Amino acid sequence: MPSTKPAAPAVSWPAKDGAVILPNFKFGTGETLPQLKLHYLTLGTPHRNAAGHVDNAVLLLHGTGGNSHSLLNPVFADVLFVPGGVLDIKKYFIILPDDIGHGESSKPSDGLHAHFPAYDYDDMVRSQRLMLDEMKIDHLRLILGTSMGCMQSFVWGETYPGFTDALAPFACLPVPLAGRNRMMRYMAIEAIKQDPAWMNGEYKNEPLYGLRTANEMIFIMGSSPLQLQKLAPTREAAEKYVDQALARSVSATDANDLIFYVNASRNYDPSPNLEKITTPVLWINSADDFINPPELGIAEKMVKRLPNAKFILIPISDQTRGHGTHTVASVWKDYLADFMKATEPKP
Numbered sequence: 198m199p200s201t202k203p204a205a206p207a208v209s210w211p212a213k214d215g216a217v218i219l220p221n222f223k224f225g226t227g228e229t230l231p232q233l234k235l236h237y238l239t240l241g242t243p244h245r246n247a248a249g250h251v252d253n254a255v256l257l258l259h260g261t262g263g264n265s266h267s268l269l270n271p272v273f274a275d276v277l278f279v280p281g282g283v284l285d286i287k288k289y290f291i292i293l294p295d296d297i298g299h300g301e302s303s304k305p306s307d308g309l310h311a312h313f314p315a316y317d318y319d320d321m322v323r324s325q326r327l328m329l330d331e332m333k334i335d336h337l338r339l340i341l342g343t344s345m346g347c348m349q350s351f352v353w354g355e356t357y358p359g360f361t362d363a364l365a366p367f368a369c370l371p372v373p374l375a376g377r378n379r380m381m382r383y384m385a386i387e388a389i390k391q392d393p394a395w396m397n398g399e400y401k402n403e404p405l406y407g408l409r410t411a412n413e414m415i416f417i418m419g420s421s422p423l424q425l426q427k428l429a430p431t432r433e434a435a436e437k438y439v440d441q442a443l444a445r446s447v448s449a450t451d452a453n454d455l456i457f458y459v460n461a462s463r464n465y466d467p468s469p470n471l472e473k474i475t476t477p478v479l480w481i482n483s484a485d486d487f488i489n490p491p492e493l494g495i496a497e498k499m500v501k502r503l504p505n506a507k508f509i510l511i512p513i514s515d516q517t518r519g520h521g522t523h524t525v526a527s528v529w530k531d532y533l534a535d536f537m538k539a540t541e542p543k544p
Contacts, residue, residue: 212238217331228314235328236301237294238265241286254290255339258346264300265293276526283534296321298458305453311398318465322352337361343523344368351467354474363540365479368523370495373466382459385411389452398453412446421519471502478506479536483522485513
């Protein structure tokens, strides 16, 4: 899920636009799209080793409701992509896709509305792999995924072993979305579907009551109590902050798109095959993450089943941002730097 603070617009990074069209893409449900468009941004230049394989490509995967610009947020990009940074674009070829249902990639609001194929994370990961094939990227140095991208990283590790040198899943758990996590997502979806203005997805105007309630749920899910208390220390400030945040999110959200991307996690479950992920894994969660609360104890149990993984729980501090800590690179960049050194391919 995105953090409560919107990503700042990218102004300084020379990102290049790209897109691929995947013909007759078949989804896990059996549904097919004659043309699936996947849009992406890139930074840097691909490099090939002596054997002719790309050896510097980094796939960065955004969260639910995000897009290829999400990780161009200065708190991420201006820390990692700079000269000498952990993901210096002079050294690495950075790939930032818009996932299915997001950004400029194919999505329900393009015209199919509620009849768009009911995609899931397996579809998203498979489409990412096909996109890389079209881009002539035959190997990845790193997959770093945030939130939904974190969950996709675990799917990548199981589905395409050996395709990447390293996996960095940030802000998720490798188990089915149940308990409060699924409850919140279900409430967001149902808020829209039970708004009479939704009209089974064929609305002429956005179902604003349902959409506002859904965005309220997403706001709470991604929130940080410590930061919100500081940002809004009075009742008036708190109410003004909410009104402004919801005005931004509601105006930028299509109801059908939201239903589909929130529900894409419905059958996610990498837990039966964690032992198959032999790729080195750096898994980081934060203690103030309302979506993946540490008191569940799931991460500590599951990391033992990953053959080559390190789990780090970042304690709550003035630097953490709840679930959105996944984008605040200053908090965890040193862990990532050590991980990149440890997983450097041998010449």
